[in-house]
Amino acid sequence: MIPVLEKLAAGYRAFRTLYFETNKTLYRRLVKDGQKPKVAVIACSDSRVDPALVLQAEPGDIFSIRNVANLVPPFEVDGDVSYHGTSAALEFAVTCLGVEHVVVFGHAHCAGINAMVQGQQGGDVAGTFIPAWTSIAARAFERAKHEEPCSEGEDLLRCCERNAVLVSLDNLMSFPFIHERVADGRLQIHGWYLDIAEGALATYDPATKTFVPVS
Ligand SMILES: [Zn+2]
Known part of the structure; x- marks a missing residue:
């Protein structure tokens, strides 16, 4: 072999x-x-960021949705036939499996976020599908610039990665079946961020608007 x-x-x-x-x-x-996971995790396809490994989850524990840069697209229903892989997976997790938590699992050194930043800075982003997909996180670039106007280089990338998690949390709420369940308390949404170099996980605290290390 x-x-x-x-x-x-x-x-x-x-x-x-x-x-x-x-x-x-x-x-x-x-x-x-049958499976009855209580948690859905949206993680990056990056080979270094396997949520089941990082979280030491067992079969049946988490419903994993993985894509480039762990992005949630906004809710949209197209007139023509189109294919919404992440939206379909979310719909299945929330409406069919009845998960109680959705976690957007961001990470440091994300090539997808790097591509988005390049695009926002006027550079060419290679690929047929990657430019449009990663542009979902374009608002993270604006937020990062607004939040830390001087940030650039690696600092800007880390800031965009964290802000992309927040953009995805906002986009989650644009799905009617998520909005409705969050409103009546059946579902909670969370933003987590993994520093892969340190193996350190942090969770977003909406009250302080910061990512807090998990001890
Ligand atoms: Zn990534």
Whole structure:
């Protein structure tokens, strides 16, 4: 087998003998009763930011939605047929599974946010789909500039990454099925941010408008 795939196949074998055998009852119960996760997590597709690993979640714990830069698009219904992967996943998590929490899981050194910043600074963003998708977070650039007018370089990127989480929280509320459940208390939404170099997680506190380290 190709070495990089053999590494993954070896991982699978370890999963079978070490994890699956020990947790067989859990898997069987999740098949019999179905999944009932209480938390949906919107994380980046970045290979370094696996929410199940970072949060040490077990099967059935979190419903993961992953995309470039952990973005939530605004609610929109197009006239023509189009495909809203993230919106469909959110709809399923909230209206079908009835999750009680939605977490936007941002992270440092995000290539998607870097692309957005480049675009906002007048640079070319490569790709057919990446420029439009990452522009969802354009308001984070404005917020970062407004909030810390002197920030640039890596500071600007970190600031945009954190603000992109807040833009996604705002966009979550544009979905009627989320707005309605947040209003009547069935659902809570949260913004988290992972510093991958330090392995440090922080959660957004709306009262102080800051990200507070998780101890
Ligand atoms: Zn990312």
